[in-house]
Amino acid sequence: MSSGKISRRRFLQNSGTAAALWMPHRVNGYTQQELLSFFDEEGMRREISKWELDTPCLCLDLDALEANLVHMQETITRNGIASRPHAKTHKCPTLAKMQLQTGSIGICTAKVSEAEVMFQHGIKPIMMTTTNVTPTKIKRAMGLREANPEFIQATDSAQNARLLSEAASSLGITADVVIDIDPGGHRTGISPGKPALELAQLVDQLPALRLRGLLCYDGGSQHVKGFSTRRQQTLERMLAATETFDLFNKNGLTTEIFSGGGTGSYNIDHETRGLTDVQVGSYVFMDAQYMDIGGLNNDTQYTDFDPALTILTTVLNDQYPGRCTTDAGAKACTVNRPWARVKGETGLSYSSGSDEFGTLRYEDYPSRTYRVGEKIELIVSHCDPVVNLYDTLYAVRGERVEAIWPIAARGMSV
Ligand SMILES: Cc1ncc(COP(=O)(O)O)c(C=O)c1O
Numbered sequence: 365m366s367s368g369k370i371s372r373r374r375f376l377q378n379s380g381t382a383a384a385l386w387m388p389h390r391v392n393g394y395t396q397q398e399l400l401s402f403f404d405e406e407g408m409r410r411e412i413s414k415w416e417l418d419t420p421c422l423c424l425d426l427d428a429l430e431a432n433l434v435h436m437q438e439t440i441t442r443n444g445i446a447s448r449p450h451a452k453t454h455k456c457p458t459l460a461k462m463q464l465q466t467g468s469i470g471i472c473t474a475k476v477s478e479a480e481v482m483f484q485h486g487i488k489p490i491m492m493t494t495t496n497v498t499p500t501k502i503k504r505a506m507g508l509r510e511a512n513p514e515f516i517q518a519t520d521s522a523q524n525a526r527l528l529s530e531a532a533s534s535l536g537i538t539a540d541v542v543i544d545i546d547p548g549g550h551r552t553g554i555s556p557g558k559p560a561l562e563l564a565q566l567v568d569q570l571p572a573l574r575l576r577g578l579l580c581y582d583g584g585s586q587h588v589k590g591f592s593t594r595r596q597q598t599l600e601r602m603l604a605a606t607e608t609f610d611l612f613n614k615n616g617l618t619t620e621i622f623s624g625g626g627t628g629s630y631n632i633d634h635e636t637r638g639l640t641d642v643q644v645g646s647y648v649f650m651d652a653q654y655m656d657i658g659g660l661n662n663d664t665q666y667t668d669f670d671p672a673l674t675i676l677t678t679v680l681n682d683q684y685p686g687r688c689t690t691d692a693g694a695k696a697c698t699v700n701r702p703w704a705r706v707k708g709e710t711g712l713s714y715s716s717g718s719d720e721f722g723t724l725r726y727e728d729y730p731s732r733t734y735r736v737g738e739k740i741e742l743i744v745s746h747c748d749p750v751v752n753l754y755d756t757l758y759a760v761r762g763e764r765v766e767a768i769w770p771i772a773a774r775g776m777s778v
Contacts (some may be wrong), residue, residue, distance in 0.1 A: 365638065367477055377558065377744060378461055382464065383757070385672050388696070392412075392416045393416055393417075393418060394412060394416055394417065394418065394420055395565070396418070396768070397747065397764065399412065399417075399678065399768060400768060403767075404766070407766065408764075408766055408767070409633050411764060412764065412765045413763045413764065413765070414473075414674075414676065414758060414760045414763050414764075414765055415739050415763065417445045417676055417758060417765070418532065419676045419677050419678045419692065420569070420675055420676065420677050420690055420691055420692040420696035420697075421675070421676050421754070421756075421758060422571075422673065422675060422677075422750070422751070422756070422757050422758065423580075423673070423674045423675075423676055423741070423757070423758045423759075423760050424434055424543075424649075424672055424673055424757045424758065424759050424760065424769070425499075425670070425671075425672045425673075425674070425761075426687055426759050426760060426761045426766060427670075427762075428650075428670035428671065428672035428685035429459075429462075429573075429648060429649075429672045429759075430573075430668060431462065431548070431669075432647050432648055432649075432650070432669045433462060433466045433648065434466070434643075434671060434735075435647075435668065435669065436466075436630060436647050436669075437467045437468075438733060439465050439631055440630065440634070440642060440755055441467070443635045443640055444629070444640060445633065445639060445640060445643075446467075446468070446469045446471070446640060446641040447463070447467070447468045447488075447630075447641055447643075447644055447704065448468060448469055448470045448471060448472055448491060448623055448641045448642070448643055448646035449463045449468050449471055449472065449475075449643070449645060449647075449648070449650075450471070450472040450474070450493070450626075450643050450644065450646050451471045451472060451473050451478060451482055451645075451773070452472070452473065452474040452475075452478065452645060452748060453645035453646055453747055453748050453751065454645075454649065454650060454651065454747075454771070455478060455481075455646055455751055455752065455771050455772065455773035455774050455776065456486030456552070456751075456757060456769055456770070456771050456772065456773070457482055457486070457487060457770075457772050458770075459648060459769070460482055460485075460486075460487050461486075461487065463648070464487070464489075469487065469489065469641060470489030470490060470491055470514070471487060471490055471491075471591050472491050472492070472493045472642075472643050473490055473491075473493070473771075474492075474493060474494050474507050475494065475776055475777060475778060476496055476501050476508065476778065477504075477674065477773070477777070478773045478776045479492050479505075479508055479515065479720060479773050480508060481588075481773040481776055482514070482773065483508060483511065483512050483706065484709050484772075485706045485772060486573060486681065488511065488513075488514040488515075488583075489514045489624065490511055490515050491515075491516040491517075491542065491579070491621075492505065492515070492516065492517050492518060493518050493519070493544070493579060493581065493623075494518065494552070495517075495518055495519055495520050495521075495524055495544065495552065496517065496524075496528075497524055497527075499527075501778075502527050502528060502531045503531055504519050504593065505528075505531075506528065506531040506535055506539055506759055507535070508531050508752040509532065509535075509537060509539045509540070510535045510537050515540070516541065516621070517526070517538040517539060517540065517541050517542075518540055518541070518543075518544040518579060519541050519542075519543065519544065519563070519567065520543070520544040520546075520552060520553050520554045521563070522536065522556065522562075522566050523564055524561060525541070525566055525567050525570060525573065525777050526570065528541065528570075528572075528573060529571060529572045529573045530572070531571035532572035532573065532626070533571060535619065537572065538572050538573065538574050539572060539573055539574065540574050540576045541567050541573050541574065541575060541576060541610060542576050542578055542579050542621055542623070543560055543563055543564050543567065543575075543576075543577075543578045543579070544579055544580070545560055545578055545579065545580040545604075545608055546580075546751055547580050547582035547583075547584070547585075547602065547604075547605065547624075547687070548582075548584070548601050548604075549583065549584045551562060551583070553602060554639060555581065556580075556604035556605055556608040557607060557608060557611065557720050558600045558611075560578070560608045560611075561611045561612065561617075562771060563609065564612055564615075564617050565615065565617065565627060568603060568613070568617055573719065575622045576620055577612075577618055577619045577620050577621030577622055577623070577711075578605065578608060578609065578612065578621070578622055578623075579622075579623040579624060579627070579643070580602065580605035580608075580622075580623075580624040581623075581626065581643055582602060582624065582625075582626075582629070583626070584599045585601055585602070585628065585629060585662050586626045586627060586628030586629060587628055587653060587654070587657050588657065589629065589656065589657050590657075590658050591658055591659055591660050591663070594628060594629065594632065594657070595629075595632045595635075597697045598617050598625075598628075598629045598632045598633070598636075598740065599632065599635055599636065602624065602633075602636040602639070603632040603636075605622075605624065605636070605749070606636055606637050606639075609622050609637070609638040610613050610638075616735065619638060620640075620641045620662075621640055621641070621767060622638045622639050623639075623640060623641050623642075623643055624636070624639055624643065625639065625642035625643060626641070626643060626644055626645060626646070627645060627646040627647040627654060627656055627669070628654065628666075628749075629642075629662060630642050630644050630647065630668075631668070635731050642682040645709035645748065646747050646748070647668075647669045648672065648760055649672050649673035649744070649747040649751075650666075650669045650670060650671040650672060650747070651672075651674070651743065651744045651745060651747040651750075652670070652702045652704060652743055652744065652746075653671070653700070653707050653745065653746045653748050654666050654669075654703070655705075671707070672744075672750070673744050673747055673750070674707055674741045674742055674743055674744065675692055675697060675704060675741075675742045675744060675750070676739050676740070676741055676742075677690040677691055677696065677722055677740050677742060678690060678691050678737065678738070678739050679690035679734045679735065679736050679737060679738050679739075680721070680736065681734050681736065682733075682734060683734050684755070685726060687723060687725050687726065688723075688724050688728050688733075688734050688736075689721050689722070689723060689724075690722040690724060691721070691722070692716060692721075692722045692741060692742065693716045693717070693718040693719050693720045693721045693722050694704075694716050694717060694718065694719050695719055695720060695753065696716070697722065697744070697745060697750065698716070698721070698745060698746065698749045698750055698753070699716065699717060699718035700745040700746040700749060701745065701750075702745060703715050703716060703745055704716060704722075704742040704743060704744055704745045705738055705742065705743045706724070706741070706742060706743075707741040707742065707743050708741070709730070709731045709732060710729070710730075711726065711727045711728060711729045711730035711731050712724055712725070712726060712727065712730050712731070712732075713725045713727060714740075714742060716745075724740065724742045729759055747775060749758070749767065751771055751773075751774070752762035752774055752775065752777075753774075754771055755770065755771055756768050756771060756775065757769040757771060
């Protein structure tokens with residue numbers, strides 16, 4: 365990394381051609397290693413601005429994060445349900461702990477490796493929403509259950525339930541299980557109604573399993589635009605899960621857990637009778653995909669949560685009209701759509717189709733232009749896959765870097 369200091373000789377060379385335009389000024393830039401050395405038990409000892417961070421990097425606005433946590437908790441508490449946030453979004457134990465401290469009853473994970481990392485960091489109430497079907501993963505999941513009595517595993521077939529029971533039995537444990545119900549998208553889960561009931565009855569009878577209830581996550585409804593359309597679709601598609609909930613109850617099976625819902629339906633899900641908790645993920649960060657869906661109080665913009673997660677990128681080239689090139693391409697932003705957005709500016713569009721380079725284009729009335737070396741702050745396109753590209757989150761208050769949080773489950777895709 366460049367020290368940012370400019371030698372006297374270099375200055376004189378430059379000043380020969382552009383002395384009137386070019387003024388040397390002190391520029392600090394810190395590697396992550398250097399930043400870590402500025403921390404002690406008291407926290408960050410130096411005043412370091414996020415604009416001094418090496419790029420591309422991931423920043424988390426603490427004021428926005430805290431507002432998002434509080435708004436979620438206040439809303440669901442008012443509506444009489446709980447939250448079991450999905451750690452697939454942030455993969456960060458520090459954030460999972462903040463969610464639990466704010467009142468969440470547990471967390472969810474999508475991968476067994478993710479669940480292991482969360483447990484290694486002291487988080488116990490974990491529900492794994494994805495089924496584990498291979499012998500290796502079943503062994504890992506049941507091994508985790510042996511170490512962590514608060515681990516709950518989803519299942520969606522009789523064959524899988526039998527394998528889970530065998531693995532649990534060989535470890536001498538009784539594993540907690542929820543039935544994953546398909547909301548209609550046929551991605552995962554068993555069909556609601558009789559098939560789900562029969563699976564629940566089997567789980568209830570298998571020697572080494574304990575039925576805890578059901579889950580039904582309707583991903584297909586989360587990004588439906590317009591609150592009333594989204595509400596109608598969500599409630600319609602969750603109806604079969606509620607009927608299944610009723611069937612479980614009629615047959616004396618536990619429905620202690622009825623989990624579902626996400627960031628797009630968090631203030632709708634309490635209308636699904638029986639639902640106990642929402643598996644919300646993106647609300648902590650927000651992203652461009654969610655910003656356009658519209659909410660209860662704003663038909664076009666989803667303003668319930670503040671965009672807290674941003675990528676900082678540096679301009680590498682400003683030599684061509686109408687555009688500049690940055691250091692944050694697909695490997696820093698993903699190629700998800702809509703593209704990342706420049707925070708706080710208008711008349712600018714960003715794309716990250718090239719591996720290492722991003723393109724910023726000036727539209728008709730750009731609110732500003734950029735020069736080489738200047739930094740740009742981007743609201744992420746889709747938070748989950750972006751987080752998975754970085755090792756650390758820089759937690760920022762205002763412009764000041766307050767903490768560095770490891771994304772400990774980054775890359776845990778197994
Ligand atoms: C099973 C499951 N639950 C919950 C979520 C969280 O959804 P959201 O980020 O929309 O809140 C996801 C996200 O994909 C998911 O796959």
